Amino acid sequence: MQPTIRQLEVFLAVARAGSFRRAAEALHLSQPALSQHIGDLERGLGARLLDRQRRKVLVTEAGRILEDHAQRVFTALAGAREAIAELDGVGRGSLVVGASTTPGIYVLPAVIAAFEREYPRVSVSLRLGNSRVIEEQVRANELDLGMVGGHGLRAGEECLTAGLLDELILIVSPEHAWTAHRSVSPARLGRERLLTREEGSATRQVTERALQLAGVKIDRTLELGHTEAIKQAVMAGLGVAFVSVYAVRGELDTGRLRHVRVQGIRIRRHFHVIHNEGRVLTARAQAFLVTLQATRDGSSHKTRGRHAAE
Numbered sequence: 569m570q571p572t573i574r575q576l577e578v579f580l581a582v583a584r585a586g587s588f589r590r591a592a593e594a595l596h597l598s599q600p601a602l603s604q605h606i607g608d609l610e611r612g613l614g615a616r617l618l619d620r621q622r623r624k625v626l627v628t629e630a631g632r633i634l635e636d637h638a639q640r641v642f643t644a645l646a647g648a649r650e651a652i653a654e655l656d657g658v659g660r661g662s663l664v665v666g667a668s669t670t671p672g673i674y675v676l677p678a679v680i681a682a683f684e685r686e687y688p689r690v691s692v693s694l695r696l697g698n699s700r701v702i703e704e705q706v707r708a709n710e711l712d713l714g715m716v717g718g719h720g721l722r723a724g725e726e727c728l729t730a731g732l733l734d735e736l737i738l739i740v741s742p743e744h745a746w747t748a749h750r751s752v753s754p755a756r757l758g759r760e761r762l763l764t765r766e767e768g769s770a771t772r773q774v775t776e777r778a779l780q781l782a783g784v785k786i787d788r789t790l791e792l793g794h795t796e797a798i799k800q801a802v803m804a805g806l807g808v809a810f811v812s813v814y815a816v817r818g819e820l821d822t823g824r825l826r827h828v829r830v831q832g833i834r835i836r837r838h839f840h841v842i843h844n845e846g847r848v849l850t851a852r853a854q855a856f857l858v859t860l861q862a863t864r865d866g867s868s869h870k871t872r873g874r875h876a877a878e
Contacts, residue, residue, distance in 0.1 A: 569612035573645075576638040578605040579617060583635050586624045640846055643709045647848035660689035663852045666711040668699040668770055669795055671839045674814040675732060676715065683859040690852055700768030706842055712853050714842045717770040717812075732863075736775060736810040736835040739802050739825045746808075751829040754784045761788040761807035763798045770837075771795070775810045778835045799825065810835060 581591040582602070592602045610617050617631035627635060667676050672694060680692050695705070699716040706714040717734060738757070740746050746756075757779075765772040779786065790807055792798045798809045799816065803824060819825040841857065843849060 569608075571609055571612060573641075575605050575609040575612075576634075576641060578602055579609055579631075580635065580638055580642075582606065582618060582625055583627050583631060586626070588620075588625060639709070643844060643846040646709060647846070661852060662691045662693065663850075663856060664693050664695065664710070664712050665715070665856070666695040666697065666702040666705050666713070667715040668702050668717055669696060669765075670717060670734070670771060670812045670815055671715045671732070672696040673795070674812065675839065679856075679860050679863045682863060683856055686859065687852070687855060690855075692856075698766065698768040699770035699773075703842070706844055709844050709847060712843065712850065713856065715839050716842065717774065717837050717839050732839045732860075734837050734839055735813045736771065736778075736837070737813050737816070737827050738808060738810055738830055739799070739816055739819075740808045740828050741803055741805050742823055742826055743805065744808070744826065744828075746828045747826045749828070751831050753831050754779075754782050754833060757808070757830055758784050758786055760786075761790055762786045763790050763792055763801050763807045763809040765795070765798070766791055766793045771810070771812065774835060774837050778833060782833050784833075 578591070578595065578597070581595050582588060585591040585594065588599055588602060592599045595602065597605075606618065613630070613634070615630040616628055617634055619626040619628055665676065665680070666672075673696070676694060680694060684690070684692060695702075695711065697705070702711070702714040702716050705711045746752050764775070788807075790801070792801060795811055795815050798811060799819060801807065802809050803819075808828075816825055816827075820827055841860065843853070
């Protein structure tokens with residue numbers, strides 16, 4: 569007996585929740601009905617898919633194989649629905665975009681505003697998380713597009729464009745002694761407390777890699793879970809930090825933060841746009857990429873002009 573779509577849906581819900589009760593609640597099913605679906609699926613495939621323990625449910629080796637294939641089935645079905653809906657072009661509908669913190673807060677709002685002016689009948693939602701979270705949501709087919717920084721492709725992902733060029737710069741408080749110098753040595757940087765993002769942040773990964781290549785060993789760090797928290801902490805004199813130039817334009821213009829160059833170190837990256845490689849790229853997503861490209865071209869001219877002035 570071939571598995572049904574409903575059986576696969578129930579199985580994935582249990583596998584993700586690790587609990588029959590939570591899966592039943594999420595699907596609005598009774599637990600006996602949910603157990604019946606799982607039992608029929610296991611008998612039809614002739615394999616035990618879930619290991620039912622006292623407090624949690626674990627996926628067996630056979631279950632992990634089915635989980636991968638089931639996810640592909642639902643990705644293909646979503647793609648088919650989208651392809652049919654796209655027969656009339658961009659038209660109307662929704663677009664779900666995910667982004668890591670820096671592009672999500674400081675770059676994409678302007679892009680979304682421009683896109684909605686061009687396509688007012690398309691509703692765009694933006695979900696934020698660090699790069700690791702956005703990558704997971706792309707692979708789980710929860711996003712039409714994801715935008716992350718300093719990204720290396722993983723299984724199930726496809727890079728669509730390099731997006732915008734970003735630079736991570738060292739910021740200090742206006743009262744910091746380094747503001748009297750045009751630049752500081754890597755050795756002096758190593759003696760300062762460096763404020764960093766959490767694990768899973770692309771900003772942290774790119775910064776750590778650049779400092780390691782430059783031979784800079786940081787003795788003291790303070791981990792903060794958001795760029796805005798890091799900016800406030802630098803203003804308060806708690807340390808120094810590398811952040812995206814997009815994140816501190818206002819503070820640099822008003823003098824609330826200062827940019828200090830580090831000799832021999834310049835950290836650049838691209839914000840990459842990724843999507844699920846098994847999913848059809850809709851006309852709405854393609855139109856959004858065109859809007860992003862136009863924004864990128866406009867921003868690059870402004871950025872070059874600003875650096876030239878400096």
